Amino acid sequence: MGTGTLRQENAALLVLAAISLALITILSVWKLKRFKYRLVNETGGAMFYGILLGVAVKYLRFDGASSMENHVCTCPGLNSTPHLVMVNISSEAHCYRHVGKMNPKSSLDSTSHMETFDLDVLFNVFLPPIIFYGAYTLDQRRFIANLGSVLTFAFFGTLISCFCIGVCIYGVTRLMVLLGQAADGDYSFVDCLLFGAITSATDPVSILGLLSDLRVDLDLHTLLFGESVLNDAVAIVLTRAITTYDGARPAFDPSAFLYSIGSFLGILLGSFCMGFIFTVITALLTKLTRLRESPLLETSVVLLLSWSSFLSAKASGLSGIVAVLFCGLSQARYTVLNLSAEGRSRTKQLFEVFSFLGEIFIYSCMGYILLTFPHHVFKALFISGAFLSIFISRACHIYPLSLLLNLGRTKKISCSFQHFMAFAGLRGAVAFSLAVRDTTTEAKQTILTTTLLLAGFTIWVLGAAADPLLHSLDIRMGEDSEEDSKDFSSEVAMRGPDTARGLWHNLDHKYLKPMLTHCGPPLTELFPRWCGAFARIFSPSQIQEDEEEFCEIEPHTPPLNLDKTEHPPTPDDDHSGSEHQDDLLEGDLGLGTGPVNTTEPSVDFV
């Protein structure tokens, strides 16, 4: 009991320290923002205070004396006196993963027991809601209007960026070998590619913080935020594929290469399906039952099922974060339409709090680890190469891809947009979570150190420079999203109903929406006759009778409202036709051809 209580008290103290840090961050950043000092947001503040805590722990070295006593270790799941005990004092950790524990040559210093910021908790409890909330609050209509562009940037952009950074860094490491700063085998090309994949994940959290504080053009907002959300998925899966390839191989191994490509596609698709399956379950549950009568139950069900998508993906060896990302995207498209107005605002507010707190905890942990991780490897050349390469890689994918995309887009991505997109590649939580996962070799320790420095630099320096840059690029700011969304729908309404209906539109409008929600044409019309029974199950008559009136109200509160934090959705907006126009937009395969300049050419675009 005694040691257990002592451990519990220590754990309580640790969590208290984290909470105090979070409170200080919240209050000071909020105070700064009130003075219209927009250069710092929560992520930067949290990281700063994490560093301060790190300094305190590192240099004050408090309670170093008691750090020896609490190394009591139990085996969860062991229920009896075993016949044979094998003690394996190897370098691998299983129950908990702690930064810096991997290296057996380290000395037991005073920081060791403060390092129990349990990263598993951080990444399994706090990261999923952040990613989910990011995906859930994407402006659905604009996202789908720009789907093609966003997907291009996220998929091909990340691949280009990863390869580009990999090549640059490989060049730098060769230079390091030439200059005698590293041995020949220290950094393999695969290590460099791994670094490329890790630092290709731009961070939705800090970008969202930046964009919502600055209120930029909504299309730019969608492109940037959508890209940063989706490229996390690609970067995560890419990192896993590169790890699968195994960096120890000296020569190129075609079979391992093909296998890792297969694993890349398999995990990406598998996680996507996992996320979507849980959305289907949630949507059907909320559609076919009268759960809508109790907002508390709706919220609980959405929360539990969305979290299940993460856990199921983890349990089946897929990527949990990618699954929860796609789950968030599809929940916002389908399930939301089945929820009551109160259930909708409650769900959003719940995830908002989770995401907000998770963000603060993760970023302060980043700052803390930047200072206290005992195996930092600072290689000046590697770091400067990395700083250079993230800009090069960003330029290498934004400009050429924009050029290509502009061939297909009616509303072009202007040059100033491209400049800003190339600039706004902030790195954050996902890159950190990927880099910290494995710190066994010196190359990987260099990667962690450099990633943390990159994150700090991009969040503080680029984040602070964004405001002046937007001014100098003359991108319209401070615009009202409601007003704009009305413009948007009226622009599209002019285009007539039957232009460019694509595959996605067919699937979404004709099958998914009617099946998963009460909107769209009745299922019995859509399905061939022999599917009649199937169609009837998904549109039960006794519910549908009084649902219809509900469905008619629904389009008045477009999912766009999800984006606004302070006000719950108001059903009195005048968007009577928005649902219909929404579907029209989707017909363009998302290349951004929606809000055309044919009706009124916008002066804002160069």
Add this chain to the structure above:
Amino acid sequence: MGTGTLRQENAALLVLAAISLALITILSVWKLKRFKYRLVNETGGAMFYGILLGVAVKYLRFDGASSMENHVCTCPGLNSTPHLVMVNISSEAHCYRHVGKMNPKSSLDSTSHMETFDLDVLFNVFLPPIIFYGAYTLDQRRFIANLGSVLTFAFFGTLISCFCIGVCIYGVTRLMVLLGQAADGDYSFVDCLLFGAITSATDPVSILGLLSDLRVDLDLHTLLFGESVLNDAVAIVLTRAITTYDGARPAFDPSAFLYSIGSFLGILLGSFCMGFIFTVITALLTKLTRLRESPLLETSVVLLLSWSSFLSAKASGLSGIVAVLFCGLSQARYTVLNLSAEGRSRTKQLFEVFSFLGEIFIYSCMGYILLTFPHHVFKALFISGAFLSIFISRACHIYPLSLLLNLGRTKKISCSFQHFMAFAGLRGAVAFSLAVRDTTTEAKQTILTTTLLLAGFTIWVLGAAADPLLHSLDIRMGEDSEEDSKDFSSEVAMRGPDTARGLWHNLDHKYLKPMLTHCGPPLTELFPRWCGAFARIFSPSQIQEDEEEFCEIEPHTPPLNLDKTEHPPTPDDDHSGSEHQDDLLEGDLGLGTGPVNTTEPSVDFV
């Protein structure tokens, strides 16, 4: 990496199982409730499904083969290769506490690795929000009007109940020794008192579920719910004090007895202060800053600081649950007045979701452990004695204390109320958490088994019998709380402003409210001159100017609204004088003399 991933996948599967259980519970109980079948609520349902899962695990014995492989054990905090490794295969567990692990003689059966429902997580993450939410949603005005009665029932009632059950059970164990069913030293008197303290904790969760489904008389509601919330605190601290006394002593030890009385009072007062300190911090933060502008920040700050009260109490060796209970009570009295309407509804909804899910997880865990705990000790005599004694003890404290209280109360506690209160002693989460804390001896295993059975019996049988009993006792049901609260205030308004102002009223109205909120008389008037600077700090002029208009609106939304789940507080209720009348009521030292029958005698009371 491999074993780590495997462990993570197993953990994910386990959490998935818990989530599925929760979903099934939510959906089926909700479905039953929709058919007006009010006999089952979430707690009973969750326990039932927990038992089903237990049956499945116990009798299907699935994946028993793999249970051996994952017993990998790491020592968190150990950062280097130690010089000396001492492996202590004792019966005590430190990092994690698992039910059934304490007994070294058990065989490694297939259920062992499913038993990693981590009880620490359950009691440190899910229990505090339940208790907090219970205290937070107490009807403040009625609670304070009945404060004296509630405190009497909670404090003296629990002491009487503990002693009464202890004596009854001691008699039973003597009988068991006589009949040869137990050895002489198996059950000491202290063990019996411990059982008394554990089973004296009536459960706010299931009582709240019961009362809100049945909509009973509001005074009865307040008495029952208030008692069940507060007696948890007394029972928890009493259990600790009895544990401190140490049951191994054969003879009565006066110094240990005095020490445990001291520890009882010390922990109770200490935890109370800890909870109150964090309320003061929260209230001052929300009063002195303009946090009200962002409901997200308000909610986060209230959440973090309330959780801090739990953690700080734990870290300083006090009772976290008691601290969070008092924190919830005082947050609802002071901090709530400083929050914006949206912040208020958000905070409540957040805790509601936490509490709802926590409740389901804890009760299904209870059901699961009832079936799978490998060291159950079923003693028929002990169990029947326990069933008898909880009724006797309940009768022994409700009737005499009501008699005493009725001497001082203007609005008497009627006989039918007394009968229902004696009947409605449901046992649940807190009793379970106390019983499961220590299962090292056979006596304590008997206590756990019996407590689980008691909880199951009271929740299912008494819960289901409550509806018919209320009918037969003719206690008014289905009444509208708003209407009633208006009656209530108008009744009191007749009584003139200066009767029976007590100590509490003075403290609360004259000092705490003005200091912690924007309501009540200005501080500068209240404090003597030499405190002028102090008073000015707590009523900063630049804020107070436009706060005044806010404070005038506040009394229109009385904290009573907290009790209503579905609707956010509406500021258009016509309670213009309620704040004032509220304070009048508090002057009666809470003996329930408030709503006097002088104006219109109520026919409902015998």
